[in-house]
Amino acid sequence: MALSKAERCRELAQLVGIPLIEAEVAEVAERFESLIRELERLTQLDLAQIQPVLVFPEEEMPS
Amino acid sequence: MTRDDIPWLSAAETATAIKTKQVSPVEVMQAYLARIERLDEQLHAYITVLRDEALAAARQAEQTVLRGGNLGPLFGVPVAVKDQFWTKGILTTNGSRVYRDFVPQADATVITRLHQAGTILLGKLNLSELAMGGTEDPPWGIPRNPWDLERTPGESSSGSGVALAAHLCAASVGEDTGGSGRGPASYCSAVGLRPTFTRVSRYGMTPMCWYLDTAAPMTKTVQDCALILGAIAGHDPRDPFTSRRPVPDYTARFGRDLRGVRVGLIRELYEDAGMHPEVKQAIHNALDVLRQQGAEVREVSIPLVALAGAIFVGVADTEGAGARDDILRTCAAELDRASRTRLQAAALVPAKVYNRALKARVLLRQQFLEVLHQVDVLVSATAPAPPPKHTALTAPFTNADDVRSRFFFRRAYTGCYALTALPAISLPGGFTTDNLPIGLQLGAGPFAEELLLGVAYAYEQATPWHTRRAPGAEG
Numbered sequence: 001m002a003l004s005k006a007e008r009c010r011e012l013a014q015l016v017g018i019p020l021i022e023a024e025v026a027e028v029a030e031r032f033e034s035l036i037r038e039l040e041r042l043t044q045l046d047l048a049q050i051q052p053v054l055v056f057p058e059e060e061m062p063s
Numbered sequence: 064m065t066r067d068d069i070p071w072l073s074a075a076e077t078a079t080a081i082k083t084k085q086v087s088p089v090e091v092m093q094a095y096l097a098r099i100e101r102l103d104e105q106l107h108a109y110i111t112v113l114r115d116e117a118l119a120a121a122r123q124a125e126q127t128v129l130r131g132g133n134l135g136p137l138f139g140v141p142v143a144v145k146d147q148f149w150t151k152g153i154l155t156t157n158g159s160r161v162y163r164d165f166v167p168q169a170d171a172t173v174i175t176r177l178h179q180a181g182t183i184l185l186g187k188l189n190l191s192e193l194a195m196g197g198t199e200d201p202p203w204g205i206p207r208n209p210w211d212l213e214r215t216p217g218e219s220s221s222g223s224g225v226a227l228a229a230h231l232c233a234a235s236v237g238e239d240t241g242g243s244g245r246g247p248a249s250y251c252s253a254v255g256l257r258p259t260f261t262r263v264s265r266y267g268m269t270p271m272c273w274y275l276d277t278a279a280p281m282t283k284t285v286q287d288c289a290l291i292l293g294a295i296a297g298h299d300p301r302d303p304f305t306s307r308r309p310v311p312d313y314t315a316r317f318g319r320d321l322r323g324v325r326v327g328l329i330r331e332l333y334e335d336a337g338m339h340p341e342v343k344q345a346i347h348n349a350l351d352v353l354r355q356q357g358a359e360v361r362e363v364s365i366p367l368v369a370l371a372g373a374i375f376v377g378v379a380d381t382e383g384a385g386a387r388d389d390i391l392r393t394c395a396a397e398l399d400r401a402s403r404t405r406l407q408a409a410a411l412v413p414a415k416v417y418n419r420a421l422k423a424r425v426l427l428r429q430q431f432l433e434v435l436h437q438v439d440v441l442v443s444a445t446a447p448a449p450p451p452k453h454t455a456l457t458a459p460f461t462n463a464d465d466v467r468s469r470f471f472f473r474r475a476y477t478g479c480y481a482l483t484a485l486p487a488i489s490l491p492g493g494f495t496t497d498n499l500p501i502g503l504q505l506g507a508g509p510f511a512e513e514l515l516l517g518v519a520y521a522y523e524q525a526t527p528w529h530t531r532r533a534p535g536a537e538g
Contacts, residue, residue: 012411018391024404031408035380038373038471039412042419045367045426052421054274055260055304056428056484059509 005029069094070230071532074140074287077233078181081128081139088124088139088183091233092117095141095185099231105212106535107204108225110146111154111187117141120183136290138181143232145220146187147194148174148278149267157269158190158219160202160397161390171267172299173236173278180294185232188222192402194238194271195219195383199401199457208250209535210500214450217247219271223281224251229536234291235281240271241375242445242477244279245489249445249502252491252528254288254519255281257477259510260484261306263292264299272382275481284529285490285520289313292512308510316517322357324518326350327438331368332447332476339448345493345501346444349522353442356521363434363441367427368479372471374427375478377420380409401457428483435485435508440518445489445502446476476504486512490519491528498534 003011009029013020020028064080069091072080080086096114103109124139146156149167151174156162174184189206192198196218206221208214209228216224220237224247227235237244239257248255256279263278270276280291296310328350333343350360367374384391384406391410395403434441480487485506492503503522507515523529 009408009411013407016410018407018410019395020407021396021403024400024407027404028407028411031404032411034466034470035376035408035412036416038467039377039416039420041370041373042377042423045370045423047419047422047426050422050425052418053425054421056509058261058306058308059432 005033066090066094070098072233073284074137074234074282075284075290077140078134078136078138082134084128088121088128089118091139092121092141092183092185095232102229103231105207106209106225106229107189107206108222108229108231109143109186110156110189110203110222113153113184113186117183117185124181124183135181137294140182140233141185142177142182142234142236143186143188143226144174144184144235145190145223145237147190147238147269148236150174150184150187153187155187155269156203157194158192158198158201158203161394163202167267169267172264172301173268173295176295177236188226188235190222191219192399193387194240194243195402195405196243197401197405197456198399200399205453207535208450209533210252210498211450212535213452214499215250215453215456217250217450219243220247220279220281223247224253227251227253227281227283228533234283234287236291236295237279237281238268239277239279239481240275241379241474241481244281245445245477245487245502245504248281248489250450250500252500252531252533253281253283254285254488254490255279256288256292256488256512257480257486258292258296258512259486261304262296262510262512264302264305266299266301270386272379273386274382275379285516285523286314286317288488289516306510311513313513313516315513317520319517319521320357321353321518321521324358324440325438326353326358326360326440326442327363327434328360329368329441329443330362330364331366332443335447337447337472338444341495342444342448342501346442346503349492349503350442352522352525356525361438363438365430365434367423367430368475370423371427371475371479371482372473374420374423375474375482376471377412377417378424378482380405381412381417381420384410424482427479431483431485432508439507439514441506443476443504445504447473449495449499449501480506485509486515488515488519490523493528494531
C-alpha cells in the first residue's frame, strides 16, 4: 500500500534522524513534495557526462 | 559641515572629511549613534549597537589623526556588519534564538581586515534567521524598509539594507548565498556586491551553505563598494578555498567611459512574464545609459537560467540542512517555524536529487562562461518586482504555478550567479512611480570585479538614483 505524503515524510525523517513536530508534519511534507516536484524538472537535462563539483577551479576569461 | 550632514556622506567622503580634519572620528561616530537612537526603534536594523566600544575606538582614531600619518581611504569610517560574522567577545546571533547567547572567541577574517583598514565597528545588523530568508517572527524585530515601512527590505542581509537606506552606518558587509546581499541592496536602493566565490575569506562567517556563501560589501555608492572589497579580499590560510590571486585596485577603471565594453542582456530574465512593467522599463532605460557611455549592447541567451531557481533551491536548501544538522537534531524547536519546516524538508532530499542539482549547476556555469566569451558584462534586473509588502511574503501559496513563481523562479535572478560562482553587483537602477527602488544587476566573468565595478561606476555617475533619500531616513 502506498504511503501518504505525511507517512513518507515521517519515515524519511526517522531515517535521517530528524525529529519532526507532529503538528507540522503536513507542512514539512508539502514543502518536501514541492521541492521534489520542482527538482524533477532537472531530469529533462542531459547530465550524463557531467561530474558534479562543489568549488569550481580558477580559470581565466579572455580579455 | 554640521553633525546632521555627516551621515549623508558616503564612506569615502567620510574618510576624506576625517583626513582633512573637517570632522573628527568622534563627531562622525556621535552623529551615527544619534541617528540610530532616533530611528532604529522603528526600523530594527541593528541587533547590537556597540556604542561604548565604537566611541572609544573613535577617540583613538582621533589621536591618530592628530599625530598625522598615512590614513587609508576608509580610516575612521563607521561600519556595521551582518550579525553572521564572528566578533570576538561580542554577541553573534545569526538572527536566531538558537544563537542568542553565542559570543565567539575570535573575529571573522572580514572583521579583522575591516579593522586593519581603519574602519570602526559600529554594530551588528539584523538578518533573517540563519541567513535563510522567510523568517516569520524575527527575534530582534521585523526590519522595516525606509522607502516604505510596510515593505520588506529584502532578505537575508535585511539590516544592512535598512541601515544603508536610513544612513545608520557609513558602509556595511552583508553575506550573499544566493542574493542575500544583492536583494536587500536592490530593495533599499543601495549597492551590493557578490564577489567571485573564493575572493573573500569565509572564516568566521557562520555558514548557510558551505559552497555558496560569500561576504558581500554593501554600501551607499559604487566607490565605497570597491574600497570595502579591496579591504576584505585576498587569501586567508584559515579558509583554504580563498584565491591566492593578488587583490587589484578595484577603483582602477573609475572615470573611464564604456567604449569597448560588450554588454549582454539576459533574454530569459528580461522576458520573464512575471516581471513588473516598471522594472522592465528601468532595465530598458539602463541599457540606453550604458550605450550612451559607449558600451555595445546585445541580447544573449542562457537557456538554463529558466531552471536556475530550482537548481539553486536544490543545492542551497539541501546544503543548508546539512550545515544545520546539529540544530535539526537537537534544538529545532528553537527555530522560527518557517525556517524549521523549510530546513526539515530539505534534509529529506535524496542524494541522487542533490547530485542532479549539482550537475545542473556545472552545466549552468558552462552556459554562462560560453556567453561570457561573447560579452564582458551581463545585465538584468536584480529582482523582477519592487519590494513587496511584509504580508505578501508570508501569504499562503495558491497553486503549483504560484509556488514556482514566488519561491523558485524569483531566485533565478540572483541565484544564477551564486551557482556559477561569478561576481555580480546590484546598484540603484531607478524607482517606480510609487517611489520604490529598482535594482540593476550586472554580472561578469571570474575575478572580473574590477571591470564590473568600473561599469557600475560609469552607470551610477550618469544617473541620479543613488542621490535620492528614503522617506524613512528623514526621521
